[in-house]
Amino acid sequence: MKRLSVLAVVSLMLLGQSCTQHTNNRNSEKMNDTxxxxxxxxxxxxxxxxxKVTFKNRYGITLSGDLYIPKNHGNEPLAALAISGPFGAVKEQSSGLYANQMAERGFIALAFDPSYTGESGGEPRNIASSDINTEDFSAAVDFLGIQKNIDRNKIGIIGICGFGGFALNATAIDKRVKAVATTSMxxxxxxxxxxxxxxxxLEERTKTLEQMSQQRWxxxxxxTLAYGNCPNPDTLKGDEPQFVKDYFNYYKTKRGFHTRSINSNAAWTLTNGFSLMNMPILSYIKEISPRPILLIAGENAHSRYFSEDIYKIASEPKELMIIPNAVHVDLYDKVDIIxxxxxxxxxxxxxK
Incomplete structure (x- = not known):
């Protein structure tokens, strides 16, 4: 892919700088019957x-989550997991599916909407933050650790897609987290x-930042904040990169569509990258050790290199698991592949 087309795709899917102000309700209307x-x-x-549960992060934002509890689990406190992602998704999608599966396996699992998205609080809507989205995981750990049916010394994190990065960052700083796993990180x-x-x-990055800076005026x-189009198009022309087609086939079809999902039916602000582009999150990845890291990625995922790069720099104990023939979104919902x-x-x- 040429450099400029790469920049355009990233801007559309993560930042929205090249989009015009627009509220996209077409898919909401189109899929209303189902x-x-x-x-x-x-x-x-x-x-x-x-x-359904709610809890607050240290910025005072009320987060909304779904708590999945195994039936007939006895009286002993259980191990627990905090789960979020993908970036731009909601708890009724992948994170809830993961929580459901892990609760079947004996864990209490909390799938939650990050700040400013889904049913969670925060104004304005649909913005992301390197700091606050990391904090959201620690707030989930706060909540889990004060439940009587949870052993607060047995709490782990699963981060999916973009929240894989935030999960690793949260684990590095929050020593209460005993283990972390990511999928399609x-x-x-x-x-x-x-x-x-x-x-x-640098020239392209500077141009993007100049556009966002002017948008602030x-x-x-x-x-009010201006918003772009939905990160995923309503229709495909056919010449898009394969991973864009994969995103469409998840977020824009009955397979994964949800009215509250930014990737399905909403948009990021045009200045969403202001925090993201200038605040790296994985500078202290080595400080997760001696707690273990599990990185899971698809063999054919466009995002695979993120997991591979983290594996190279992280300290032991660590493990990288590559799923044969899988693409990025296969690890969102395909229970026979995950x-x-x-x-x-x-x-x-x-x-333990």
Whole structure:
């Protein structure tokens, strides 16, 4: 892919700089007959209960989550997992599916919407932050650790896609987290600043930052933030990169569509990259050690290099698991491909 096309794709999917102000309701109307507000993209296991919960992060933002609890678990406190992602998704999608699967395997699992997205609080809507999205995981650990049916010394994290990077960052700083796993991991600040495979030049980065800086004047004048288009198009022309087609086939179809998902039906602000592009998150990755890291990526995933790069620089104990023939979004919802048995073993071995 040429450098400029890489930059354009990254801007569209992560930042939105090249988009015009627009509120996209076409898919909401189109899929209204099949997708309701409380719709989940997966079936709740008959071995698991699900309850809505709320908790606050240290910025005072109220986060919304679904707590998945295994039925007939006895009286002993259980190990617990905090789960979020992908970037731009909501808890009714992949993170809820993961929580459902892990609860079947004996963990209490909390799938939550990050700050400013989904059912979680925070104004304005649909913005991301290197700091706050890292903090969201620690807030989830706060919540889990004060539940009577949870052993607070047995808490781990799963981060999916862009929240894989934030999960690693949270684990590095929050020593209460005993183990961390990521699937289809993205380093969102790195991708936002440097593009895929770090192909974006200083000149291109500067141009993007200049556009966002000027947009701040416009937002200040109107008193509201401008938004771009949905990160994923309503239709495909056919000449898009394969990973864009893969995103479409998840977020824009019945397979993964949700009305509250930014990637399905909403948009980031035009200045969303202001925090992401200037605040790297994985500078202290070595400080996760001696706690274990499990990195899972698809063999054919466009994002595979993020996991491989983290594996190279992280300290032991660490493991990189490559799923044969899988692409990035296969690890969002394909339960026959996602290695849940491996995740079960990893956390049972390390949350002791």
């Amino acid at each position: 997708v309701k507000t409380e719709y989940y993209t997966f079936e709740l296991s008959d071995k698991v209960t699900r309850e 993205y380093d969102i600040p790195r991708a936002s600043s440097k593009g895929y495979y770090d192909k974006v030049s 416009k937002d200040a004048e109107t008193g 290695p849940f048995s491996k995740l079960e073993t990893f956390f049972k071995d390390n949350l």
